[in-house]
Amino acid sequence: MNPTLDRRKLAGVVVLLVLACALPFVIANYRVFQLTLVLAYSIALLGLNMLTGFNGQISLGHGAFYAIGAYAAAILMDKAAFPYWATIPIAGAVCFVAGFLFGLPALRLEGLYLALATFALGVAMPQILKHKSIEEWTGGVQGIVIVKPDAPAWTGFSQDQWLYFFTLAWVAILFFLGWNLLRGRIGRAMVAIRDQPIAAQAMGVNTAMVKSLTFGVSALYTGIAGALGAIAVQFVAPDSFSFFLSITLLTGVVIGGLASISGAFFGALFIQFIPNIADEISKAAPWAIYGIVLIAFMYVMPTGVAGFVRIVRGRLARRRGAPALR
Helix, strand or coil: CCHHHHHHHHHHHHHHHHHHHHHHHCCCHHHHHHHHHHHHHHHHHHHHHHHHHHCCCCCCCHHHHHHHHHHHHHHHHHHCCCCHHHHHHHHHHHHHHHHHHHHHHHCCCCHHHHHHHHHHHHHHHHHHHHCHHHHHHHCHHHCEECCCCCCCCCCCCCHHHHHHHHHHHHHHHHHHHHHHHHHCHHHHHHHHHHHCHHHHHHCCCCHHHHHHHHHHHHHHHHHHHHHHHHHHHCEECHHHHCHHHHHHHHHHHHHHCCCCCCHHHHHHHHHHHHHHHHHHHCCCCHHHHHHHHHHHHHHHCCCHHHHHHHHHHHHHHHHHCCCCCC
16 A cells, blocks of 8 residues: 555545534534434444445345434433443444344345345334333333433533534544454455355355354444434434335445445435435425435436545546546
8 A cells, every 4th residue: 555645545534533523613503413413324324334335235124223222222321320421332232242143044145035134124123112012111102212411511512512522433433443344354355255255255254254243243333323313312212213214324325335434424414414405495395306316316426425536536636647546
């Protein structure tokens, strides 16, 4: 790797972090809240992209893991008086176990059959959360109301600003860990299984273990995102985690760019803001506008926003006679 390119990438990340830290002080609290959800969604999209983009396993049910993470945090805060910050790693651990266990029987399934199995999980989750046997914990149809945490007095931040920075810290940690995972041996094994599963197995890759672990790590990321999202929204209910959430997450992955780490941010911005923009354009048919925008994105950027940015950057680099960043 060219050291100059590495320095450029590092400088770019530092600049983006500085801008991200400055944003909450120049925009309204409601916009800060929206950007907090964008950050939470970006974690979920990175987790789903690990599974679908890098490992080639299609999931139509990741909204279920988002719900599990959200409910894990809500129940711990409401029933066990856990501090909000302590619920995040627990929610991730619970979802890792759930994803790993779900991934084991799913090893027998490929392609559309796996998609159908995950579809069943996404459809069933809201009904499971409403079931009377666990209604005492989940709140049934009424859900659970969460008290928004106050910022530490020494920060001088509002509640929304504090949650934004709290979520941004988790984004920085999880994206750094994800970047290291995907560029290492495990990441190469994931891509090899996606592209040439028979060749990967012949070269000694334990495909069953890698696929199960990928499912578990993907669920972990999504569960942490769900916990962060629940704390920001201050409420969880079964109908908030319908099958449409799973489709929304998959849409974000495709719009952002398959097998792209940076694409998670673009996809998160899309799924958070485009529905609102569509609603402002047409109160009568917002989803028609949403569909038109989605088709336009796919037509103009078939490889996602991150892929489009890479293409543009590569062309500009060739015009300057410099090597393109990857």
